[in-house]
Amino acid sequence: MRYVPRLDLSGHKSRELVFPGDFLGDGRPLMPTLYAYSDGSRTYSAVIGIPQPTRTVIPLNAKYLPKRDDIVIGIIEDVQPVFWLLNLNSPYPGVLHANETPWEVGFGETGKYLNIGDAVIAKIQAVDETRRVFVTMKDTRARKLTSGTLFFFPASKVARILGKGGSMVSMIKQKTGTSILVGQNGVVWVRGHPIAAMIVGEALDIISRYSHLVGLTELVSKYIDKRVSELKDLFK
Amino acid sequence: MGMQKPPGLKLVDENLRRIDGRRLDELRPIKMKVGVLNRADGSAYVEWGKNKILVAVYGPRELHPRYMQDPTKAVVRARYNMAPFSTEERVKPGPTRRSVEISKLIAEMFSGIIFIEEFPRSAIDIFIEVLQADAGTRTAGITAASLALADAGIPMRGLVTACAAGKIDGYVVLDLNKEEDNYGEADMPMAMLVKENRIVYWQMDGQMTEEEVRTAMKMVKDACEKIYEMQKEALKRKYVDLEGL
Amino acid sequence: MAELEEIIPKLQANYVLELASKGMRIDGRDFDSYRPISIEVGFAEKAEGSAKVSLGATQVIVGVKVSIGSPFPDTPDRGILITNAELVPTASPTFEPGPPNENAIELSRIIDRTLRESRAIPLDKLVIEEGKEVWEIWIDIHVIDYDGNLIDASMIGALAALLTTKIPEDRYGYGSEPQPLELNCLPLTTTFVRLGEHLVVDPNLIEEKLSNVRITVGMNEKGIISSIQKSNSGFIDFDEVEKIINKTKIKTTELRELVLKSVGRS
Numbered sequence: 001m002r003y004v005p006r007l008d009l010s011g012h013k014s015r016e017l018v019f020p021g022d023f024l025g026d027g028r029p030l031m032p033t034l035y036a037y038s039d040g041s042r043t044y045s046a047v048i049g050i051p052q053p054t055r056t057v058i059p060l061n062a063k064y065l066p067k068r069d070d071i072v073i074g075i076i077e078d079v080q081p082v083f084w085l086l087n088l089n090s091p092y093p094g095v096l097h098a099n100e101t102p103w104e105v106g107f108g109e110t111g112k113y114l115n116i117g118d119a120v121i122a123k124i125q126a127v128d129e130t131r132r133v134f135v136t137m138k139d140t141r142a143r144k145l146t147s148g149t150l151f152f153f154p155a156s157k158v159a160r161i162l163g164k165g166g167s168m169v170s171m172i173k174q175k176t177g178t179s180i181l182v183g184q185n186g187v188v189w190v191r192g193h194p195i196a197a198m199i200v201g202e203a204l205d206i207i208s209r210y211s212h213l214v215g216l217t218e219l220v221s222k223y224i225d226k227r228v229s230e231l232k233d234l235f236k
Numbered sequence: 237m238g239m240q241k242p243p244g245l246k247l248v249d250e251n252l253r254r255i256d257g258r259r260l261d262e263l264r265p266i267k268m269k270v271g272v273l274n275r276a277d278g279s280a281y282v283e284w285g286k287n288k289i290l291v292a293v294y295g296p297r298e299l300h301p302r303y304m305q306d307p308t309k310a311v312v313r314a315r316y317n318m319a320p321f322s323t324e325e326r327v328k329p330g331p332t333r334r335s336v337e338i339s340k341l342i343a344e345m346f347s348g349i350i351f352i353e354e355f356p357r358s359a360i361d362i363f364i365e366v367l368q369a370d371a372g373t374r375t376a377g378i379t380a381a382s383l384a385l386a387d388a389g390i391p392m393r394g395l396v397t398a399c400a401a402g403k404i405d406g407y408v409v410l411d412l413n414k415e416e417d418n419y420g421e422a423d424m425p426m427a428m429l430v431k432e433n434r435i436v437y438w439q440m441d442g443q444m445t446e447e448e449v450r451t452a453m454k455m456v457k458d459a460c461e462k463i464y465e466m467q468k469e470a471l472k473r474k475y476v477d478l479e480g481l
Numbered sequence: 482m483a484e485l486e487e488i489i490p491k492l493q494a495n496y497v498l499e500l501a502s503k504g505m506r507i508d509g510r511d512f513d514s515y516r517p518i519s520i521e522v523g524f525a526e527k528a529e530g531s532a533k534v535s536l537g538a539t540q541v542i543v544g545v546k547v548s549i550g551s552p553f554p555d556t557p558d559r560g561i562l563i564t565n566a567e568l569v570p571t572a573s574p575t576f577e578p579g580p581p582n583e584n585a586i587e588l589s590r591i592i593d594r595t596l597r598e599s600r601a602i603p604l605d606k607l608v609i610e611e612g613k614e615v616w617e618i619w620i621d622i623h624v625i626d627y628d629g630n631l632i633d634a635s636m637i638g639a640l641a642a643l644l645t646t647k648i649p650e651d652r653y654g655y656g657s658e659p660q661p662l663e664l665n666c667l668p669l670t671t672t673f674v675r676l677g678e679h680l681v682v683d684p685n686l687i688e689e690k691l692s693n694v695r696i697t698v699g700m701n702e703k704g705i706i707s708s709i710q711k712s713n714s715g716f717i718d719f720d721e722v723e724k725i726i727n728k729t730k731i732k733t734t735e736l737r738e739l740v741l742k743s744v745g746r747s
Contacts, residue, residue, distance in 0.1 A: 037393070149493055273571060321621050365623075
């Protein structure tokens with residue numbers, strides 16, 4: 001846990017928000033969603049979030065629910081003879097079978113490749129109706145992460161961390177000289193100078209806390225400039 | 237309920253005012269704050285008269301042990317607990333029969349309001365800590381728990397609002413405080429989904445006529461409408477006004 | 482209260498050590514700084530004394546309840562002090578409801594020892610009738626939010642609560658009004674963990690989980706040490722003892738200032 005210092009939020013406003021039970025519109029949601037519900041002909045919000053014209057809601061605080069083809073960063077939390085169990089920053093863990101890796105893993109050799117606490121980039125292969133999740137590393141983007149550090153956020157913050165067309169995360173990378181990878185499950189991998197990574201973590205905390213503010217990019221940009229200047233002596 | 241009243245103590249005076257000066261249908265002062273804990277997925281704190289209630293929500297999250305998982309929906313669990321320093325006489329730590337009953341009813345209530353089928357095999361845990369008690373702790377706890385669940389982003393039909401009414405000195409009154417609860421004739425906590433006019437929690441303890449129950453229910457419903465607006469305001473203060481963020 | 486495992490990813494562990502090699506910690510502090518502290522006395526109005534403390538993101542409420550009871554048979558001329566801690570499930574996804582586990586018990590015993598052995602509370606002055614009736618001081622530590630260093634947060638809370646505790650003589654007919662509890666001294670603790678080769682004070686959650694040794698020293702304003710506790714599987718280098726004692730003196734002095742200010746006595 002880091003502290004997010006009290007920022008000067010004057011001039012920054014929240015987007016329009018709805019709360020659980022608030023009326024969204026006549027008619028049903030135009031897309032399947034678990035964040036809005038309808039009783040016959042009227043639709044209501046089920047969460048705190050930003051209402052959409054499709055009578056759905058973008059939740060502010062939702063946990064990650066694994067979806068097929070998502071690219072995620074998972075942490076090994078259990079090692080079994082033919083599979084590993086991954087913490088996906090979700091109520092649901094992922095099963096990574098030994099066959100679903102780029103390596104030749106013999107029976108009982110799983111521990112030679114991945115151990116508890118290791119982090120990997122993986123793809124969600126399948127999710128069944130009880131939300132049992134199977135992941136795979138047979139994808140060009142998948143690999144074990146061996147350097148850098150990780151920060152954890154609710155998955156609903158991923159869109160704001162990326163920004164429109166990737167603008168937010170690009171700005172952060174450029175100002176701090178770091179490499180950043182954002183998993184769909186809200187796990188963010190950062191590599192660079194440790195002090196730069198620390199500043200990235202603080203910036204991400206600000207985005208997570210104030211995700212529904214208008215003008216967030218500007219707020220974050222100013223914050224990073226200030227911190228980089230404050231800590232420049234440590235960048236050796 | 238039913239404690240021996242000190243001789244001469246009038247709970248309602250000739251101007252229909254109670255010992256703390258309130259009218260028969262008046263609520264105690266209520267303050268609410270959303271998002272007061274750092275580790276919990278959602279949290280809220282309510283001061284209601286002299287009550288101080290803290291609620292934390294964790295979930296949906298993995299449910300262990302595995303045999304307790306339900307493959308079709310989330311299991312909602314609630315724990316109502318009183319801190320040792322919450323009352324004049326120290327409360328020995330640990331569950332009591334009363335706290336177990338309250339916990340059961342609260343878990344059952346929220347199971348019907350949260351969209352639990354969206355989260356099979358998981359748990360949603362609601363922890364209600366009474367830090368200071370002065371009667372009406374369960375209704376204050378339910379009101380705070382709704383805020384904590386919303387703060388945690390758990391999809392549900394709407395906010396649950398709770399309040400109690402009772403009977404003291406023969407009068408039906410709203411929101412009993414501790415003395416009124418000790419020396420009164422009946423206590424009736426109730427919770428509703430205000431927007432839908434649905435009752436989701438209801439208990440009564442004591443002696444009331446049918447008419448008195450009807451009067452009490454109307455009193456609580458009107459109060460819940462006011463308290464619901466306070467809940468919305470509390471959510472707005474955190475999220476729209478960015479208070480404390 | 483049972484506790485579940487919280488797995489710290491290896492990358493985070495390495496990162497903490499990397500930052501430490503640059504003299505910094507993941508929350509931007511240096512090795513000798515405490516996180517921001519706030520103390521609110523009188524939070525639990527039905528308690529005879531209380532304090533709500535936040536130490537960074539850790540939050541603890543300490544309540545002091547005073548009642549009358551029989552003394553222990555082997556100390557008929559002393560009042561009773563009992564310290565209890567609850568790791569409330571609100572505080573962490575890893576805290577489960579249930580009776581106190583070894584961590585809760587250790588926490589309460591460290592606080593108790595620091596107070597008892599320094600004679601901070603004048604138990605000899607808490608006798609009503611020797612052998613028959615004495616005052617009982619119940620200290621209840623209620624951990625509501627856990628981000629590391631419950632010991633120092635609880636000690637700060639306990640001291641602030643005790644400084645504002647009033648013996649309820651009026652309630653039991655032994656006096657016309659409550660009497661302030663007069664403390665003999667003001668002990669506090671400083672807790673350290675080691676990150677790599679560096680000893681740091683006031684560990685946050687990740688630092689606590691990653692470190693393999695934790696040490697707490699309890700000291701009063703006269704420099705008297707009334708408790709020492711080393712936990713976990715690692716070791717303290719003999720040459721570090723001097724540094725630990727010196728830092729404890731400096732830090733407990735600073736913390737004492739904060740506590741006294743919070744109760745209006747500076």
